[in-house]
Amino acid sequence: MEVRAxxxxxxxxxxxxxxxxxxxxxxxxxxxxxxxxEINPMPALEIGPGMGVxxxxxxxxxxxxxxxxEIDSESVNxxxxxxPQVQGKLLEADFLKLRLERFFPGKFCVIGxxxxxxxxxxxxxxxxxKEQVPQVVCxxxxxxxxxxxxxxxxxxxxxxxxxxQAWYDIEYLFTVGEGAFNPPPKVKSAVIRLVRNNRTExxxxxxxxxxxxxxxxxxxxxxxxxxxxxxxxxxxxxxxWTDEQLAEFTSDPVFELRPERLSVEEFIAxxxxxx
Numbered sequence: 001m002e003v004r005a006x007x008x009x010x011x012x013x014x015x016x017x018x019x020x021x022x023x024x025x026x027x028x029x030x031x032x033x034x035x036x037x038e039i040n041p042m043p044a045l046e047i048g049p050g051m052g053v054x055x056x057x058x059x060x061x062x063x064x065x066x067x068x069x070e071i072d073s074e075s076v077n078x079x080x081x082x083x084p085q086v087q088g089k090l091l092e093a094d095f096l097k098l099r100l101e102r103f104f105p106g107k108f109c110v111i112g113x114x115x116x117x118x119x120x121x122x123x124x125x126x127x128x129x130k131e132q133v134p135q136v137v138c139x140x141x142x143x144x145x146x147x148x149x150x151x152x153x154x155x156x157x158x159x160x161x162x163x164x165q166a167w168y169d170i171e172y173l174f175t176v177g178e179g180a181f182n183p184p185p186k187v188k189s190a191v192i193r194l195v196r197n198n199r200t201e202x203x204x205x206x207x208x209x210x211x212x213x214x215x216x217x218x219x220x221x222x223x224x225x226x227x228x229x230x231x232x233x234x235x236x237x238x239x240x241w242t243d244e245q246l247a248e249f250t251s252d253p254v255f256e257l258r259p260e261r262l263s264v265e266e267f268i269a270x271x272x273x274x275x
Contacts, residue, residue: 012113012116012181012182012183012184012185013050013051013053013181013182014050014053014054014113014139014180014181015053015180015181015182016176016179016180016181017053019139019176019180019191020053020054020056020057021057022173022174022191023054023057023111023113023137023139023191024054024057024058024060024061024111025057026137026173026191026193027042027044027058027061027064027109027111027135027137028135028193028195029041029042029061029063029064030042030063031107031109031134031135031195032195033134033135033195033196034198035107035134036107036134039106039107040063041061041062041063041064041065042063042064042065042107042108042109043065043067043104043106043107043108043109044058044064044065044066044067044108044109044110044111045066045067045068045069045100045103045104045108045109045110045111046058046066046067046068046069046111046112047068047069047095047110047111047112047114047122047138048069048070048071048072048075048095048112048113048114048115049068049070049075049079049090049112050070050072050075050113051075051078051079051082052078052079052082052083052086054111054112054113055068055079055083055086056083058111059083059085059086066089067089067090067091067103067104068086068089068090068091069090069091069093069095069098070090070091070092070093071092071093071094071095073092076090076092091103095122095125096118096121096122096125100129100132101129101132104132106132107132107133107134108132108133109133109134109135109136109137110126110133110135110136110137110138111136111137111138112138112139113138113139114138114139114140116140116141116144116185119138119140119141119144120144120160122138123148123160123164124163127163127164127167130167130168130196133196134195134196135193135194135195135196136168136193136194137191137192137193137194138191138192139176139189139190139191140189140190140192141185141187141188141189141190142175142176142187142188142189142190143187144160145172145189145190145191145192146172146190147160147161148160148161148164148165148170148192148194149161149170149171149172149192152260152261152262152263152266153260153261154260155260157260158217158220158260159213159214159217162213162217162262162264162267163210163213164194165264166199166202166209166264166267166268167196167197167199168194168195168196168197169194169195169196169197170192170193170194171192171193171194171195172190172192173190173191173192173193174190174191175188175189175190176188176189176190176191177189202268202271203268203272204268204271204272204275205271205275208271208274208275209267209268209271211231212228212231212267212270212271212274213259213267215227215228215230215231216228216259216262216267217259217260220258220259220260221258222258223255223256223257223258224254224255224256224257224258224259224262224270225250225255225256227259228255228274231274232246232249232250232274235249235274235275236249252273254266254269254270254273
């Protein structure tokens with residue numbers, strides 16, 4: 001009995017056992033984050049276990065208290081037959097719709113071979129739970145992994161880079177070739193690790209910060225003076241500026257830059273400026 005990979009779910013089942021073992025071993029316990037030093041075993045959630053290739057190695061770890069979420073009922077049935085020990089720990093559900101606090105009252109790590117078609121959405125959901133999720137180990141498209149880990153100043157650097165790096169230290173661990181999967185994807189994959197940094201607050205309105213980052217990168221070829229025009233105009237109207245005051249505000253050299261030039265700290269400073 002094998003599970004048929006479903007294109008609609010973005011399924012590419014990992015078949016290389018050595019890669020699966022390396023991913024399982026990449027989860028650091030005790031987690032090197034303040035407040036997590038004494039948590040052992042560490043609660044962890046595997047997203048999309050599929051046929052359990054990674055799951056089997058996570059179950060062997062005595063320092064990991066594993067739960068799984070799987071949207072595909074065929075995979076759920078396979079796991080229950082081949083790994084009876086997951087009974088009561090396997091949830092048939094859509095991760096993106098889960099209220100995770102119902103299953104994890106405290107801190108928990110996230111691990112998995114993320115479905116490529118929803119990997120960005122998974123990261124945005126993890127950001128919503130950043131105070132509970134001290135560590136993420138995942139396999140995603142190599143291009144997305146590079147983008148997330150990228151530093152300012154390149155075309156690869158983007159929205160996810162800024163929003164995730166604001167709260168996590170990101171480490172690109174290793175590249176995985178197409179042949180490690182069934183069916184093989186058309187692109188290479190990569191494994192990355194995110195560990196929560198020491199930042200407790202941004203020092204600016206978090207909602208506006210996300211808006212500034214997304215608005216800036218949505219027109220990334222333009223300078224920030226042009227791409228952020230709606231936000232600049234809103235501030236001018238809110239504060240009752242004259243044309244001269246608006247001109248003085250937009251004369252700041254930061255508005256001459258394109259978004260990929262700004263670090264997390266510079267985006268925070270820009271958000272404060274636009275508040």
